[in-house]
Amino acid sequence: MVFEKITEQDSHYRHLEKMELGKLLANINLEDQTVAASVAKAIPDITRLAEAVSDKMLMGGRLFYIGAGTSGRLAVVDASECPPTYGVPYGLVNAIIAGGDRAITNAVEFAEDDERQGWLDLQAHRISPADVVIGIAASGTTPYVIGALNACRRHGITTGSIACNPGSPVSEAADYPVEVVVGPEFVTGSTRMKSGTAQKLVLNMISTSVMIQLGRVEDNKMVNMQLSNEKLIERGTKMLMEKTGISDHEKAKAQLLEHGSVRKAAEALKTNDR
Numbered sequence: 001m002v003f004e005k006i007t008e009q010d011s012h013y014r015h016l017e018k019m020e021l022g023k024l025l026a027n028i029n030l031e032d033q034t035v036a037a038s039v040a041k042a043i044p045d046i047t048r049l050a051e052a053v054s055d056k057m058l059m060g061g062r063l064f065y066i067g068a069g070t071s072g073r074l075a076v077v078d079a080s081e082c083p084p085t086y087g088v089p090y091g092l093v094n095a096i097i098a099g100g101d102r103a104i105t106n107a108v109e110f111a112e113d114d115e116r117q118g119w120l121d122l123q124a125h126r127i128s129p130a131d132v133v134i135g136i137a138a139s140g141t142t143p144y145v146i147g148a149l150n151a152c153r154r155h156g157i158t159t160g161s162i163a164c165n166p167g168s169p170v171s172e173a174a175d176y177p178v179e180v181v182v183g184p185e186f187v188t189g190s191t192r193m194k195s196g197t198a199q200k201l202v203l204n205m206i207s208t209s210v211m212i213q214l215g216r217v218e219d220n221k222m223v224n225m226q227l228s229n230e231k232l233i234e235r236g237t238k239m240l241m242e243k244t245g246i247s248d249h250e251k252a253k254a255q256l257l258e259h260g261s262v263r264k265a266a267e268a269l270k271t272n273d274r
Contacts, residue, residue, distance in 0.1 A: 007138055007164050007191050009184040016187065028193075031186045035197045038182045042202070049134070049160040049176040050206050054213040056132045056158060057092070063210070064122060065095045067136035068112030068144050070192040071162075071199060072097030075136055076104055078203040086216035087224030087261055093207065096121045098144040111144065118148025127157060134160040134206070138195035140168020140179075149173035162202050164195040178202060218243075223262040236262050244269050 013019075013027055039046075053063055065075035072095070079095035082088055098117065099108025111117070122133065133152045135145040140163035149159045150173050161174035164182055171177035180202060182194040211217060216224050221243075227233050237253040239262045246252045246269070259265040 003141075003165075003167065003169070005139055005141070005165050006181060006183060007185065007195055008189050011184050011186055011188045013186060028186050031194055032197060035180075035182055035194050036201065038180050039198055039201050039205075042178050042180045045176070045178045046202060046205055049178055050209045050213075052158055052160065052176050053132050053134075053206060054210050056130065057210060057214060059130065061130040061132060062091065063093045063207075064125070064127065064131060064133045065093075065136060065203070066118055066122065066133060066145055066148050067096075068098035068103075068142050069107070070196050071136040071138055071142070071145075072099075073104055074196060074199050074203060077200075078207050082207055082211065084226040084228055085222055086211045086214075087226055088211070088214070088216060094125060096125075096148075098142075112142050113144070115143040115147030118144045119151035122148055122152070127152070127155075129156040129158075132158040132160065134162065135170050135174060136162045136199055136203075137168075137170045138164045138191035138199065140165045140170040142170065146170050146173050162199055164191065164198055218263065221262070223266070225261070227256065227260065233257070240265050 016024065057063060065079055067075045075095035076097060079093045082093040083090050097103050099111030102108060103111060133149065135149045137145045146169055149161065149170065152159050159174045160176040161170045162178045163170050164180055166179050166181050168179065171179055180198040182198050185191060185193050187193065221239050223239065225232055225236065227236055233253065233256065236256050237249060240246065240256050241252045243262065243266050255265045255269060256262065259268050
């Protein structure tokens with residue numbers, strides 16, 4: 001049976017260059033509205049993958065994303081936002097992109113075609129069976145990602161995948177595959193569009209649910225976020241006032257800055273009240 005890339009099929013829309021701008025934007029938006037419904041169909045598989053990630057990380061393991069091009073860049077965005085948002089150490093959630101850091105902003109020719117390099121890049125981080133690796137590939141056929149997942153399996157490392165074609169090779173290489181089939185792109189083959197949106201949604205779901213499982217959220221608040229700018233300090237001050245009943249804004253802010261997080265400040269205040 002020949003593997004069919006739905007992500008490469010012709011767009012349902014023709015003569016885009018002749019389309020009036022408002023209509024162009026409306027049609028892009030119409031296509032985008034289908035993405036969330038496609039993600040919803042994959043929730044059972046996303047759940048299984050998120051559970052596997054949580055189990056590994058609760059036992060002290062790390063999460064690695066690995067991808068190329070748009071998929072790799074989306075992985076970098078998700079991984080890089082975990083420390084400031086949830087206060088976890090850098091290196092707990094990692095993103096590996098084909099071609100290295102230069103590929104974040106510049107295309108690195110043929111980097112995704114090297115089937116051996118993905119595993120070598122993971123080895124540089126001393127990957128082990130304590131960790132979990134999620135390969136991200138819209139097409140589901142990226143050699144860099146598939147090679148890395150196959151090598152992980154040979155070394156007893158748990159694997160997951162996120163793809164946008166059904167029955168893809170990357171899914172076959174993963175213990176916990178996720179496939180979000182969004183159909184042909186508005187611009188034929190431009191998987192940075194619906195496929196990229198789908199991948200971003202799934203990554204949001206995985207990292208957010210895992211961080212909640214790790215105890216990095218209380219109620220619905222980011223109580224461990226890094227206080228890296230005035231906006232976050234103000235947000236944290238309001239959280240602390242709400243959590244502890246402090247009515248003095250400046251006192252709450254001082255306590256927050258002294259202890260470094262809403263959680264630590266609240267715990268310190270609770271101890272002092274005893």
